[in-house]
Amino acid sequence: MRQFSRLFGLSLLMSVVTAWAADPALTVYKAARLFDANTGTVSEPGWVAVEGERIKAVGTHEAVPAHAKVVELGDVTLLPGFIDAHVHISGQSSDNWYKDFYASVMRPAAEQSLYGARNAKLTLHAGFTTVRDVGSSEYVARSVRNAINDGVIEGPRMVVSNYAIGSSGGHADEAPFPPERIAVNRTLQGICNGADQCREAVRMQIKFGADVIKMIPSGGVLSLSDPVDNVQMTQEEMNAAVSEAHAWGRKVAAHCHGDRAAKMAIAAGVDSIEHGSFLQDDTLALMKEKHVVLVPTIFAGYYVGVHNEKFPPSIQVKAQAAAAAIQQMFQRAARIGVPVALGTDAAVEPHGLNATEFSLMVKNGFTPAQSLQAGTKNGADLLGLGDQIGTLEAGKVADLVAVKGNPLKDITVTEHPVWVIKSGRVVVSP
Numbered sequence: 454m455r456q457f458s459r460l461f462g463l464s465l466l467m468s469v470v471t472a473w474a475a476d477p478a479l480t481v482y483k484a485a486r487l488f489d490a491n492t493g494t495v496s497e498p499g500w501v502a503v504e505g506e507r508i509k510a511v512g513t514h515e516a517v518p519a520h521a522k523v524v525e526l527g528d529v530t531l532l533p534g535f536i537d538a539h540v541h542i543s544g545q546s547s548d549n550w551y552k553d554f555y556a557s558v559m560r561p562a563a564e565q566s567l568y569g570a571r572n573a574k575l576t577l578h579a580g581f582t583t584v585r586d587v588g589s590s591e592y593v594a595r596s597v598r599n600a601i602n603d604g605v606i607e608g609p610r611m612v613v614s615n616y617a618i619g620s621s622g623g624h625a626d627e628a629p630f631p632p633e634r635i636a637v638n639r640t641l642q643g644i645c646n647g648a649d650q651c652r653e654a655v656r657m658q659i660k661f662g663a664d665v666i667k668m669i670p671s672g673g674v675l676s677l678s679d680p681v682d683n684v685q686m687t688q689e690e691m692n693a694a695v696s697e698a699h700a701w702g703r704k705v706a707a708h709c710h711g712d713r714a715a716k717m718a719i720a721a722g723v724d725s726i727e728h729g730s731f732l733q734d735d736t737l738a739l740m741k742e743k744h745v746v747l748v749p750t751i752f753a754g755y756y757v758g759v760h761n762e763k764f765p766p767s768i769q770v771k772a773q774a775a776a777a778a779i780q781q782m783f784q785r786a787a788r789i790g791v792p793v794a795l796g797t798d799a800a801v802e803p804h805g806l807n808a809t810e811f812s813l814m815v816k817n818g819f820t821p822a823q824s825l826q827a828g829t830k831n832g833a834d835l836l837g838l839g840d841q842i843g844t845l846e847a848g849k850v851a852d853l854v855a856v857k858g859n860p861l862k863d864i865t866v867t868e869h870p871v872w873v874i875k876s877g878r879v880v881v882s883p
């Protein structure tokens with residue numbers, strides 16, 4: 454249909470086609486329970502009325518709107534579509550690190566995009582109707598985002614960063630390939646040294662379609678040539694990157710395992726700290742005070758610990774250290790009351806298992822309701838989409854997930870959604 458209207462270049466035809474394609478019917482989804490992400494409570498029963506791509510009304514015991522088509526979902530809980538604030542849709546890893554490394558070098562972006570499309574579909578079918586993609590090469594994530602927005606492929610709503618911003622030799626940089634054979638990364642690829650270059654690197658990402666800026670001021674786990682927790686950007690570089698991003702209306706997500714780098718990133722004004730493995734209590738308290746969101750990616754830390762033997766020795770040591778620290782750090786963050794948004798680092802572990810993070814949060818001190826808020830409302834707010842998604846309220850986009858039973862009693866039911874609806878369209882149904 455879209456192709457047809459484009460062929461004729463008639464905007465009038467296009468608007469007629471759009472109006473015709475939108476389903477004017479009011480559909481009411483009735484469930485045994487409804488999760489309110491604002492209060493963290495479940496009401497029984499509950500219903501959501503959907504018209505086109507928007508929520509028209511939400512109720513419990515009230516009569517459903519007249520003339521609506523009613524869909525009885527049965528013994529399920531209706532929740533807002535889940536949000537993962539830390540994924541890498543363009544990448545994936547298998548049990549063979551060396552094979553994955555080879556593929557990452559040899560596979561052109563066009564080919565990798567097909568894998569990205571598959572990963573996007575897996576993520577959506579797992580109930581994650583929105584994701585923030587914080588790091589990709591050669592615009593694969595951006596390509597997947599645009600194809601989803603155009604209705605070409607199936608996937609979640611995506612907020613993407615393009616390349617991450619960081620220093621030469623740091624976690625944002627490529628592996629130390631012989632520079633005579635593989636070109637060294639520059640600002641176009643997010644690599645910067647000095648404040649001016651870091652501004653340029655941010656501008657480059659925005660020029661080529663970044664919705665958010667990912668900054669790497671600290672070492673990382675799955676990179677070959679850096680320690681896991683050192684400081685990799687100067688205060689001036691961080692200040693430049695963050696102020697430039699904010700000047701363009703983009704938020705900044707800072708990858709920090711190390712505590713010192715996190716303190717500097719917070720001083721620079723970042724919006725979220727990713728991972729946070731080695732954060733100290735005073736840093737966590739500062740995040741609470743300044744409302745800097747923690748995106749803990751417990752699943753990734755857990756996964757690299759369990760599958761440690763697949764990595765080369767230099768990465769094994771770092772993965773063990775991060776795996777040992779991250780759950781304990783989250784327990785302290787939960788006690789202190791740091792704002793948390795759910796993130797998984799999917800690509801480190803297989804795509805489509807994102808809901809595992811809910812259980813890991815609950816195992817480490819969150820109530821089920823807190824974990825669900827982290828994966829809905831808090832994620833929406835962090836992504837700057839709080840007025841559109843994240844709660845079930847009239848006027849918002851109709852992103853709905855239905856899970857069996859009551860997730861406040863058994864959080865693992867989130868791992869097998871029975872209904873997934875994105876923008877009013879049913880994606881998964883029994």
Ligand SMILES: [Zn+2]
Nearest residue numbers: 539587588798
């Ligand atoms: Zn990541």
